[in-house]
Amino acid sequence: MTDQNASHPPLLGAHPHDEHLSTHMIHHGYTPPADFQAPQPGVFKASTVFFPNxxxxxxxxxxxxxxxxxxxxxxxxxxxxxxxxxxxxxxxxxxxxxxxxxxxxxxxxxxxxxxxxxxxxxxxxxxxxxxxxxxxxxxxxxxxxxxxxxxxxxxxxxxxxxxxxxxxxxxxxxxxxxxxxxxxxxxxxxxxxxxxxxxxxxxxxxxxxxxxxxxxxxxxxxxxxxxxxxxxxxxxxxxxxxxxxxxxxxxxxxxxxxxxxxxxxxxxxxxxxxxxTLALRYDAQDQTARALAKWWQGQSACAQVLHPALVGSPGHEHWKKLCTPQGGVGYAAGLFSVMLDPRFTQAQVDAFCDGLSLFKIGYSWGGPISLVVPYKLESVRSAWPSGLKKGHLVRFSTGFENIQDLIADLSQSAQQNLIF
Structure with missing residues (x-):
């Protein structure tokens, strides 16, 4: 029978001073060569940092x-x-x-x-x-x-x-x-x-x-x-x-x-x-947001589109001055809001958001999936902004879905839920 109380022999190896294995694994002498380059930088995790002296x-x-x-x-x-x-x-x-x-x-x-x-x-x-x-x-x-x-x-x-x-x-x-x-x-x-x-x-x-x-x-x-x-x-x-x-x-x-x-x-x-890929992603989501914002401009359910790059949106000229200094289309991110007609009820607006399939309900933005959130603007502002029409504010963040698929998603939910 094996003696359960017998101690194991020391784990010695062919390393300096015949250190115990656990000590050797911690204080191993190998250092990898420094000249290593790859597309991504190394990941260093540390609380303790060693000093030579x-x-x-x-x-x-x-x-x-x-x-x-x-x-x-x-x-x-x-x-x-x-x-x-x-x-x-x-x-x-x-x-x-x-x-x-x-x-x-x-x-x-x-x-x-x-x-x-x-x-x-x-x-x-x-x-x-x-x-x-x-x-x-x-x-x-x-x-x-x-x-x-x-x-x-x-x-x-x-x-x-x-x-x-x-x-x-x-x-x-x-x-x-x-x-x-x-x-x-x-x-x-x-x-x-x-x-x-x-x-x-x-x-x-x-x-x-x-x-x-x-x-x-x-x-x-x-x-x-x-x-x-x-x-x-x-x-x-x-x-x-x-x-x-x-x-x-x-x-x-x-x-x-x-x-x-x-x-x-x-x-x-x-x-x-x-x-x-930041610049590429920013540009792609910007283009999608502009396309969707322009689509909303043609919808009777929309009282106002809030997107800095659109003429008539509050502060458009300031955006143009700062973000298109050499002309061109400039940049405007993948974020915009729409003011839905005040004749809708809040329940209708919420149902419209719930009825979307590709747009997920969630905070934040800048990710790969398009998002939507309805807000009660009056609850977070001291007074109703002078440049905004009355209505129900809904904010959209564009992801990387196909533009036509996103428009189809908006259209189907609007037709089902935003009815006068």
Whole structure:
């Protein structure tokens, strides 16, 4: 019989000092050759980072990307994505965050303190407003909402303690395109910082740090929900904050560090893999959105189409100035809204959305599948926007389905559910 209490012999092998196998597997001496190149960069996962000696541990600096100290401060994988995003949008310093909203919070927490005031456009991404009404207000930071289509209203609401003005182009649901150039000029003349939610522009439609080809005409921060176009798959949550200012870059990085924000290496890998096709995907979804928006213009059920590239849509001339500086068709993303006739009931509008087959009901955008969401605009705006007709707002995000198939899907559900 086998003695159950007998100990196993030590697992020794042909390796230095006859180490135990478990020790040898951890401290194996093989290092692969460094000269390896492939289409995709390597994926480095780490919390602990090794130092060659104590002196190096004490001297290393992560804030300028010259060295590695700890996983939350960056790895070759995250540094690579940050630098590629800087190339995309034109910034100099970038940090990655777990979501678009967390990116917004990094900006606010970096530059605002008790007693400060922040201005937010009334058509901003809803959670940005909720953050101001929640944590920022609790921390003693006041806020006001301004008319995004009226630079004079924004200017009039800048107070002596206003430290930050948020900008959004176009508006989150109603798609108005503001006069970004004039708004940035006003803020610069008043020494007020600007932060732009550039998720829609994605670094493709226009450059936030070089508006209209003028490097001096620039926002101070660009926030990007990488969840959308940079990911492109509808399966990654991530955000970024970017600036081209050295002092703001340091503030941003320190706040990011103190909040303990970081992202998973495999999520970074997914975004890095998608970036090479970003321009192609953006253009394809843009073309589909324009085709669908024009189709809606010919439908009696539609009171108004909200798409910056369409003549007559609120802020079209501002979009044209910023996104088509050399003429041509420019870029406008795969996102648009329609205002369905007010004679419909909310139940009919909801039934129309439920009746769609190819369009899935879901938040976010920029992924491969087309999406639809009905919104009650009056519940998220201080007042009904002057440039919008009354009705029921429905927002569409285009994926990569065939345009004619999408039109057929819209048509069949409209015929069944949007009946006077």
């Amino acid at each position: 104590v002196a190096a541990m004490r001297q290393r600096e992560w804030k300028d990307k010259s060295a590695y100290t700890y996983g939350t401060h960056g790895t070759p994988t995250t540094f690579t994505l940050e630098e590629r995003l800087c190339s995309l949008e034109g910034g100099l310093h970038c940090v990655l965050t777990p979501s678009g909203l967390s990116a917004i919070s990094v900006v606010s927490f970096s530059v605002l303190k008790t007693g400060d005031h922040v201005l937010i456009p009334d058509n901003a991404y809803g959670p940005n407003k909720v953050l101001a009404e929640g944590e920022l207000l609790a921390f003693g930071v006041s806020h006001s909402y301004y008319d995004p289509m009226n630079p004079a209203d924004m200017a009039a609401k800048i107070q002596s303690n206003t430290k930050l003005v948020w900008l959004e182009a176009p508006g989150s649901l109603s798609m108005e395109f503001p006069d970004l150039v004039q708004m940035v000029q006003i803020c610069q003349s008043r020494s007020v910082l600007t932060a732009l939610d550039n998720t829609w522009g994605a670094g493709i439609a226009f450059k936030p740090f070089n508006l209209t080809g003028n490097a001096q005409l620039s926002v101070d921060f660009s926030v990007h929900a990488l969840t959308k176009y940079p990911s492109g798959g509808g399966d990654v949550l991530m955000g970024s904050v970017m600036t081209h200012d050295e002092a703001l870059g340091l503030k941003m990085k320190l706040t990011h560090m103190r909040l303990g924000l970081c992202v998973g290496a495999n999520d970074v890998e997914s975004v890095l893999r998608s970036l090479p």
